[in-house]
Amino acid sequence: MRKLLPLLNSGHAGGRSALTCRYRCGDACFHEVPNTSDNEYAGDIIAGVLSRRSMMRTAAVVTVASATAGVVVAQGATEAHAATTGAAAEGRGGHGHGSVCDGARGLRFAPVEPNTADQVTVPSGYTQNVVIRWGEPILRGAPAFDPDRQTARAQAGQFGYNNDFLSLLPLREHGRQVLVANHEYTDEVLMFKGYDPANPTREQAEIAWAAHGLSVVVVQEERRSGKLTPVLRHHLNRRLTATSEFRLTGPAAGSDLLKTSADPTGTKVLGTLNNCAGGTTPWGTTLHGEENFNQYFANGSSATDKRYGIGASATERKWERFDKRFDVAQEPNEPHRFGWVVELDPYDPESTPRKRTALGRFKHEAAQPRLTRDGRPVVYMGDDERFDYFYKFVSSKRMKKGDSRAAHQHNLTLLDEGTLYVAKISGDSPAAEIDGTGKLPDDGEFDGTGVWIPLATGDVSHVEGMTAEEVYVFTRLAADKVGATKMDRPEDVEPSPRTGRVYVALTNNTDRGKTGKAGADEANPRNLNKHGQILELAEHWDNPAGDGFAWRLFLVAGDPEDPATYFAGYPKDEVSPISCPDNVAFDPHGNLWISTDGNQLGSHDGLFGVATRGERRGELKQFLTVPKGAETCGPIVQDRRVIVAVQHPGEVDGASVEKPASVWPDGPGRIVRPAVVAVYRQDGRDIGV
Template sequence: MALIDLPLLMKDAARGKRSAVTCALKCGNQCAFGPCNHSDNATFRDIASAALSRRAVIGGTTGALAIALGGTQGALADPGTGQGKGKGNGKSGALAPNGSKLRFEAIAPVDYMVDEFTVPEGFGWHPIIRWGDPLFEDAPDFDWNAQSAEAQALQFGYNNDYTEIQEIPGSNGKRAVMFVNHEYTNENIMFPAETDQDDVIEIGMAAHGLTVVELERKNKNFPYSYVRGAELNRRILLTEEFALTGAAAGGELLRTVEDPEGRTVLGTLGNCSGGLTPWGTLLSGEENFNGYFRTPGTSAEDARYGLADRATARGWEATHERFDSRTEGYENEPNRFGYIVEVDPFDPTSTPRKHTALGRFKHEGANVIVAENGKVVAYSGDDEKFDYLYKFVSRDSYVEGDRAHNLTLLENGDLFVAKFAGNSPASEIDGSGEVPADGSFDGTGEWLPLVVDGESAVPGFTLEQVLVHTRLAADAVGPTKMDRCEDVEPSLHSRRVYVACTNNSDRGTTGKAAADEANPRSENRDGHIVEIDEQGDQTSTTFAWNLLMVCGDPAQGDQTYFSGFPVEQVSPISCPDNLAFDAVGNLWISTDGAPSGIGFNDGLFRVTLDGEDRGRVEQFLSVPRDGETCGPIIRDTDRSAFVSVQHPGEDGAWGEQVSFFPDYDGQGPKPSVIQVLPQRG
């Protein structure tokens, strides 16, 4: 008998080849219950969640001390001995775009049943840390058959997603600190079926949360390894106190019997992507929190957030009252999740914070960039079919070197939601994805205000209601419904903002929003990328936009678009999810769900953004069966890249595992953080 008995509806809900288990455990199988957004708003929602370019110079940990950024564009590790095989298809040229040092021959796509981590010829891959690896000196080594909540609380968590690496000042590039989200768990492949159900719940809870861990390497020519017992190592669990900030903190909607003041929350849930701030802290997005709560399900607020009166997959509500908001005193507990969390990885004693000023919804993540006038701007996408793209502009300005001040910048500011308009005749947008007569998908947009100067800009909503019931407030002002905008990343090279719209199988179906120029395909299986240009002012309320690509596999007859680049010369790509930039400004895309689209394992891809090769897509790596490619970090100056491999072997079961990544020891799969770099010798 399975430890989590998924209802038939959940088992049958996934489309294509993607695991239905992933849909059930990751997002509460929301697609099976239909979209949460039943408003009459326009049909385009997109690029919002991009906030910083991870390469920005970071203010010091205390005054002038500078932190060297590691994120999507820092200085990373280098060649190692290597595992796995490289498979080149010869489609890439010898020279990398924009003079990048990370040169490779694009790999051929890998069939979705293959349980291999595949890299280009001449490269190797190296696990940095795996689920269950002990973080502290007193932590026990992982044992498949002897797990406990006490042990898991001292070990690396499950399903690593967003990942960030920053060099430790003064270490000469030999030491770094890594931050990782743990989004969700799959107990059916984690434990023997006879494991006590109470133990399953407690261990699963301990496998959620966040990890901070130190890394070390001999020099840049060797891969990183994690340091057991290091000073900065930290596990942030569901028992840890988080401080609420912003105007909603202390409000009536956030108070519970355990926190009558509405200012302190235990833990964080559904942590998906994130971002690195210019002052060196990490942002984590609370995404699919609804799948952890049982609620009355009778209010408009519950319905809009996918909260319902039905048993959850993991059943935490049976043993922990706070996950059952039908219980007196816990009615507001779900209102305390769905925020952007900020963590200081350089201070293990610091209290993580949840910023209500950025709104409450299913945040994929948030990325911050300092605007031309010094304000901090954070972009965030609401990762649900037909939901919206948001932008936050800080009240106060960034001050270089004043870390204490900068740590307050996300506590107060203005909040906006995006509305898009295309410039082609509606007759040319027929849902097929065919390019309009002017040769591109493009148009203009505006940021509609939700909060301005500390006051609600939405008639009928108080400020607290806007920040806690943000989806409903946004519905009231008429933004554009989008195709699941996930990661949103601004480029520090061009200051353009890129939004990954992963897919939307309901687009254009009966009773649902029709295709429009920003979401040009009905039943959008493969997703697309939106490029936003705020034309020199990140705080502007207007913008121009275009689609960089409409994804798919041209060889299978898919209607695709790659900014005019010949479709027969691109690597097939489906379901874009996380975005990153390298040191010279090329875009990198990790995918989530490609098996359900083009039938290949998910991977990591490089995209040229400028010049005659704009739109060229080259696949760099492929992850194992059922796995998702998360948290990409590109260090092309060292010819290296990092990814988090989430939910490998998701469709297996204890005793019937379908993946054995990364150790291939016959035990079972372990989500892991992987470094790819040239092979030595």
């Protein structure tokens, strides 16, 4: 007889369900904040390092050529299985929008109204198709998906669960591209009939191992419609799972801190876990951030375990029962082998992905590179935790252009040598003007300057009392020591391919301002911050290793009728409501697109486009919403289509396979399945023009 699931507490931070908190991050928001350091108030740190306005002006005149040098922009794509077309609500999109033709170029569509429909809802005049679902076979020999006859072997050849980050890369085959997807985590209660959380079986654990990781699948474009379909069993198609081999590279590889009984070399790791967002490199590889890896490890106890959120008891999934590497008491160094940025070569299905230790170990939401004027990669990274930090890595090597094998092999070493930095941020307004309500200071903007503090360069530590190896493995502790600025969950980061400015999604932080916790500062101006903000940063690219930058808040999210919101100065009665920005991406016109996670405004999560330049700067319009319980992830915005990952549909408290909370994407009587969706215009024209 199947045991009843335990009752779930619904009082979780943001708009997430308790089920989401259990399976995605191990109830991180209900645990004590790992960062207990006593860093300074951001407004008191820096005096006159830079002129914010002069730096912003300098960034604005960076040439397009230098800002986009070598950036891979995947154009085109293709159809897929039949899909339901979500009907967009006509009218104002929530706050006073006019006709479809209104808006910045790329944003000329009728905004979708906030809603709670159990579907992907898109604007009037647009349609959609499901590109690929969880369980669809992508490798030769993999069987068709059968939810009642799942096996680990089958799942290892099928598209994984809970698709998050997406990347599309060009392919020299007519109308085809390479789609790369992260599979962040598994919802066992929504995957297996009769699942008993207290007593999972070995087979269920092994299926979950196989459903984590990465998928590479070639997709075919239907030129007349804009649809995408997977090319099943293409020779480039690949699955990487929690048991695939990965290689540790860079300055910490081989460290005693990374050695285990199964790997005395400290260089070979089985698997990648909780891959959230990522990035696409100018040399044609993809980057994947290992985020909430801590939840997979049981029986932690040390101070470093606590800083990384590893619990002292059993885990939710109980994997430690089936593999001792998930038991910290038996393998204390195994958690040190996760929390890295993974680099994958999607064009070489025989290659071993690399975990780049030079980029530091923390809860990587994403890692998005761009090139400096002299051709060196700079990678921006957020640590997705309340009161954690924003980082960058500057390579010491220049990228080699061309398709030669020698150039490719050289470029695969770019992220192993360089300097890792953490950000320390200062506001330019008196502390008394930042009162925690979100009220703008007297100068009319939340803005200021900042410095990049070096943590380590190769084998050299810049942090007193820590070796370089310790800095890379315990990066959070190193950043604590140098007094980095505590941020409101820095998640995805995206440099603009047109201006070079960098946009950082700060999702929320409902602990800010609570007793004993850091209060509001100019970069994080609201206490009990449940809606989040987006920070815009500018640097001098002639000197990428320089110690200064300028910043301002581009958006302060929430209901536009709330006086504590801000949309780059754009009239607030003409924008869509937005809450909890997460993933960000740019379209070909230079507009920023924002996906949300945990909407606190009563609507389902969605995807939004916002102009970043010109007289319409700050004009924000909702493009789509996702089904019940789902999160919008991995947006890619091309000329003719928008692609999103619909993650964890039906992830609602009390839901199970037997009692689903959603019927997406295949309708009643079918198991709920995360999937990738392509959206395009019915008339075949470009998006938003």
